[in-house]
Amino acid sequence: xxxxxxxxxxxxxxxxxxxxxxxxxxxxxxxxxxxxxxxxxxxxxxxxxxxxxxxxxxxxxxxxxxxxxxxxxxx
Numbered sequence: 491x492x493x494x495x496x497x498x499x500x501x502x503x504x505x506x507x508x509x510x511x512x513x514x515x516x517x518x519x520x521x522x523x524x525x526x527x528x529x530x531x532x533x534x535x536x537x538x539x540x541x542x543x544x545x546x547x548x549x550x551x552x553x554x555x556x557x558x559x560x561x562x563x564x565x
Contacts, residue, residue, distance in 0.1 A: 492525070492531070492532040492533065492534050493531050493532070493533050493534070494533075494534050494535070494536075495533050495534065495535050496535070498535070498537075498545065501524070501526065501533065501535045502548070502549060502550065504526050504528065504533045505526045505549045505550055505551050506550040507528055508526040508527055508528050508533075508551055508552070509527050509528065509529065509552065509553070510526075510527050510551065510552065510553040510554070510555060511524060511525065511526050511527070511546075511549055511551035511553070511554050511555070512524070512525040512527070512554075512555045512556075512557055513525075513542065513546055513554065513555070513556045513557065514556075514557040515539065515542075515557075515558065520538060520539040520540070521536050521537070521538065521539065522536070522537050522538070522539050522542035523535070523536050524536075524537060524542070524545070524546065524549075526551065
């Protein structure tokens with residue numbers, strides 16, 4: 491089961507040791523879900539869509555994958 495994190499600072503610490511980060515826009519509303527996959531757990535955080543790009547640019551992930559309506563786009 492994924493672990494939901496509510497603090498952005500805590501998520502940044504987790505993202506620094508993550509294997510990859512995934513960014514997925516929700517179909518309902520303007521929420522973006524950012525997922526960080528570590529060796530043991532999958533951590534998620536929900537952020538507003540207007541602040542998502544700013545937050546993703548500050549994440550220290552090694553690999554960032556964008557998921558848009560089922561299509562995977564790596565950046």
